[in-house]
Amino acid sequence: MPHRPSPTSSSFEQLPLAPAVLANLRQLGYLNMTPIQVASLPIALAGHDLIAQAKTGSGKTAVFALTLLARLDVSRFEVQALVLCPTRELADQVAREIRRLARSEDNIKVLSLVGGSIMRPQMASLAHGAHVVVGTPGRIMDHLQRESLKLDTLNTLVLDEADRMLDMGFFDDIVYIARRCPKHRQTLLFSATYPEGIAQLSRQFMRQAREVKLTERPAADQIRQRFYQVANEERLDAVARLLNHYRPVGALAFCNTRQQCRDLLKLLREQGFDALALHGELEQRERDQVLIQFANHSCSVLVATDVAARGLDIAQLAAVINVDVTPDPEVYIHRIGRTGRVDQAGWALSLVSANQMRRVDNITKELGTEVEWHPIDEMTATSDQPLRAPMATLQILGGRKDKIRPGDVLGALTGEAGLKADQVGKIDVTETVTYVAVARAIAQEAQRRLAAGKLKGKSVKVRVLDISGATQTNAPSRANASIRRRPKP
Ligand code: ADP
Ligand code: MG
Numbered sequence: 001m002p003h004r005p006s007p008t009s010s011s012f013e014q015l016p017l018a019p020a021v022l023a024n025l026r027q028l029g030y031l032n033m034t035p036i037q038v039a040s041l042p043i044a045l046a047g048h049d050l051i052a053q054a055k056t057g058s059g060k061t062a063v064f065a066l067t068l069l070a071r072l073d074v075s076r077f078e079v080q081a082l083v084l085c086p087t088r089e090l091a092d093q094v095a096r097e098i099r100r101l102a103r104s105e106d107n108i109k110v111l112s113l114v115g116g117s118i119m120r121p122q123m124a125s126l127a128h129g130a131h132v133v134v135g136t137p138g139r140i141m142d143h144l145q146r147e148s149l150k151l152d153t154l155n156t157l158v159l160d161e162a163d164r165m166l167d168m169g170f171f172d173d174i175v176y177i178a179r180r181c182p183k184h185r186q187t188l189l190f191s192a193t194y195p196e197g198i199a200q201l202s203r204q205f206m207r208q209a210r211e212v213k214l215t216e217r218p219a220a221d222q223i224r225q226r227f228y229q230v231a232n233e234e235r236l237d238a239v240a241r242l243l244n245h246y247r248p249v250g251a252l253a254f255c256n257t258r259q260q261c262r263d264l265l266k267l268l269r270e271q272g273f274d275a276l277a278l279h280g281e282l283e284q285r286e287r288d289q290v291l292i293q294f295a296n297h298s299c300s301v302l303v304a305t306d307v308a309a310r311g312l313d314i315a316q317l318a319a320v321i322n323v324d325v326t327p328d329p330e331v332y333i334h335r336i337g338r339t340g341r342v343d344q345a346g347w348a349l350s351l352v353s354a355n356q357m358r359r360v361d362n363i364t365k366e367l368g369t370e371v372e373w374h375p376i377d378e379m380t381a382t383s384d385q386p387l388r389a390p391m392a393t394l395q396i397l398g399g400r401k402d403k404i405r406p407g408d409v410l411g412a413l414t415g416e417a418g419l420k421a422d423q424v425g426k427i428d429v430t431e432t433v434t435y436v437a438v439a440r441a442i443a444q445e446a447q448r449r450l451a452a453g454k455l456k457g458k459s460v461k462v463r464v465l466d467i468s469g470a471t472q473t474n475a476p477s478r479a480n481a482s483i484r485r486r487p488k489p
Pocket of ligand 2 (some may be wrong): 160249
């Protein structure tokens with residue numbers, strides 16, 4: 001339930017917190033609760049399971065930190081709370097914030113267990129006893145499997161940035177970890193967006209979770225709407241002009257018909273854009289593959305009909321293009337609502353032919369404001385480089401059923417294959433296939449090295465997914481030779 005706090009209700013003093021904790025908050029300069037804290041701290045402190053959704057930077061950490069600290073018994077040297085975070089940086093950041101909020105009490109031990117550091121010292125620290133563990137799912141699983149970490153004394157399980165953990169393919173790991181926690185515990189889930197996977201997670205192991213959502217409708221100034229009058233025969237070409245002018249990192253182009261989708265896709269490809277189409281004729285697997293490539297920035301333009309785009313949850317679309325205005329103003333508003341999310345302004349660009357002016361009148365009425373018209377002739381290319389997607393996708397034949405986890409893929413690419421972590425993007429592990437985005441410029445090289453090396457101790461088949469759906473394979477022998485010559489970092 002959206003919750004609007006009144007100005008007098010935002011003091012920490014009204015919460016059931018120890019005086020020393022309140023004093024510490026004042027010292028930290030936490031004078032008033034943020035809106036998500038107002039809405040969710042009373043629920044969490046009362047012991048309920050909670051799903052809290054609010055944008056980044058809204059103060060979610062303090063919600064679970066204060067809750068788990070309030071329940072902590074310092075005299076019991078056992079793990080009483082576990083916080084799962086998607087990356088090591090976030091885990092370290094969260095551990096620091098918990099330590100700051102725990103300052104009012106002596107000797108609270110907060111341990112961070114993340115991948116990328118060696119196991120042994122972590123195991124030693126665990127043996128010394130910790131009250132709170134913050135970690136990444138992969139590493140926590142490793143500790144559970146080696147029994148260096150036990151969760152049977154746990155009171156509070158926290159999933160922080162749950163949407164990002166799902167994005168990174170941690171669903172199964174999270175379920176595995178949650179199953180090893182006592183049934184009677186409190187589970188708190190935090191997320192900036194609400195993809196379908198979150199509901200699935202909560203159904204699996206939360207109990208009567210209360211939901212607090214502070215989503216802001218994209219404010220009018222978050223979506224910059226522009227209208228362009230075009231002749232019907234120049235419509236598709238105008239899409240390319242808009243793309244070359246605005247150069248959005250991810251754009252969704254809405255067509256009114258499937259035929260228009262096909263025609264636009266053909267034109268964009270001929271002009272060198274990394275475009276894909278989403279239409280009703282795709283099989284589920286093909287659809288997933290298109291969405292994965294779009295979400296991991298291997299495709300810069302997705303051409304879709306309204307029906308095909310239903311249920312699409314992609315954060316941070318830089319632009320929505322209405323190749324045709326829709327007769328229904330509600331559909332227009334729904335379409336443009338996909339851009340300008342969270343903290344980023346987005347473009348909503350509409351192409352209108354003379355016979356469609358009435359549709360724009362309807363939109364104007366629905367919006368309650370006039371719309372901005374701009375001449376299409378002003379849309380000149382702002383770079384002489386073609387607009388390419390920054391990443392390309394490697395497809396690895398092997399997935400969950402082969403026990404491949406995102407960390408294995410990242411490890412293989414940054415370890416043996418010698419890539420830098422910032423050259424590796426999103427990793428999607430499905431049942432039988434794994435997709436990993438890598439910087440486009442080094443995609444072929446990454447493919448050769450990954451194919452030449454081992455993943456989970458086995459050689460794997462890897463190919464670069466060509467944006468057109470065709471694939472490229474390597475010439476293995478020479479690539480192998482070059483790998484062996486390369487000194488290990
Ligand atoms: P989120 O997890 O929602 O992205 P964080 O928990 O990281 O946000 O908080 C963002 C910043 O706001 C942090 O620097 C944190 O210390 C600060 N902060 C959180 N709550 C308060 C508060 N009530 N008053 C002042 N600063 C706060
Ligand atoms: Mg956070």
